[in-house]
Amino acid sequence: MRRVRYEKNGGPEVLFVEQAPEPEPGPGELLVRCEAIGVTLPAVRKVREGKEPAPLGGEVAGTVVALGPGTSGFAVGDRVTGLAFAGGYAELAVVHRATASHVPAYATAVDAVALVRSGLVARGAHRAGRPVAGESVLVTAAASAVGGLALQYARNGGASRVVAAVGDPAKADFVRGLGADEVVVYGDASWGEPVDVVLDGVGGALLAPAVRALAPGGRLVAFSSGGGSVDAFELLVRSASVIGFQMAAIARDQPERYARWREEQWEAFRSGVLRAPVHVVLPLADVARAHALVEGRVNCGKVVLVP
Structure with a gap:
């Protein structure tokens, strides 16, 4: 599979796409084939200012292709969105079930990464x-x-x-x-x-x-x-x-409230009360351009990568 990596800190130019082994989900984890990846300012800052290069995580949305041991509430084929704490800029990403949620049929993967988190x-x-x-x-x-x-x-x-x-x-x-x-x-x-x-x-x-x-x-x-x-x-x-x-404190300590907010938000989106603005959707190979847009504060809305 393809994934994005960097070997030294710096600007968007240090990012590159490489071939890597497919990850395996552990206990309580989902393996997701990513259809959309949200670019965030914290991820951009990690590349620029982090103490040492680290796998890039972030918001992903796509289809579940495998479940780790003891993972409940999801099935292969489900459309989900969630956080990949590492290795999120990739064709396949591991998402812990605690951060994952289902994407309704009326929404796209791009909608999900632009709206949910x-x-x-x-x-x-x-x-x-x-x-x-x-x-x-x-x-x-x-x-x-x-x-x-x-x-x-x-x-x-x-x-x-x-x-x-x-x-x-x-x-x-x-x-x-x-x-x-x-x-x-x-x-x-x-x-x-x-x-x-x-x-x-x-x-x-x-x-x-x-x-x-x-x-x-x-x-x-x-x-x-x-x-x-x-x-x-x-x-x-x-x-x-x-x-x-x-x-994170709400998601960790008040999961019922977190889930209720999420469902109410999807309903507001479905009814048109809430919009999820997207600035641009770019292929994974254009990751440097995506980071440059966010770092330069050029974007109006979400910058999204699609593998």
């Missing part, structure tokens, strides 16, 4: 901010896969005003199409009128202006892998708070 993160971050109908919400990285879905959750949740923060003004039409009332650019001196909730998927240097965008009593939800620090005085003068959110 990104949408659950967006929904969870939105809920963590404890929004009340009529409050205002600002979303950073608003043109990303997660950000685009977060805009929709804010809009559908009754926000009086939805603000999209982006790095490039050329993305304004895209985010407005997903429900943004206003668009601000990271380098702007002001992000307009303060908001009640900020959903921050960027972190780093963007945390400071994100905190300054909060109204008195506002809440900032930090769910990015980008790290960063917050000035406590800025929180003090606003009586504001910062809330950390990690989807």
Whole structure:
């Protein structure tokens, strides 16, 4: 089978496709023939900044071709999506059943990798901010896969005003199409009128202006892998708070809630209430281009690889 690998850290140019043995599923694992692979910023950062080269994992969707010992709830031939913690950029990937879920007949594999994980993160971050109908919400990285879905959750949740923060003004039409009332650019001196909730998927240097965008009593939800620090005085003068959110904690500690959110999300997608924007679908051999799009923050929506 074909898989993507890299032997040294660097930019997209270090990625290459090679022939490799087919993996075997262990206990509680599914072997999935991948039809779609989602490219994420954490994976891009791992290639660029990781301590040493490591197998690339991520979101996959496809058909189950084999089951490991003691694996229940799935059968060969099922269409599924889930996380491959290693070896996800490949024609065949091993997915643990705890992260796997069925893909409904009305959705494609591309829909699944664009919607499920990104949408659950967006929904969870939105809920963590404890929004009340009529409050205002600002979303950073608003043109990303997660950000685009977060805009929709804010809009559908009754926000009086939805603000999209982006790095490039050329993305304004895209985010407005997903429900943004206003668009601000990271380098702007002001992000307009303060908001009640900020959903921050960027972190780093963007945390400071994100905190300054909060109204008195506002809440900032930090769910990015980008790290960063917050000035406590800025929180003090606003009586504001910062809330950390990690989807893995919900999936691990509250599996029933996680499953319910997922089913509700699929229903919203089926009924047209929720869209899963896809920027581009590329063949596996174009993995370097896919990573370049995400690293350069060029994409509007999900970047997807297909073996």
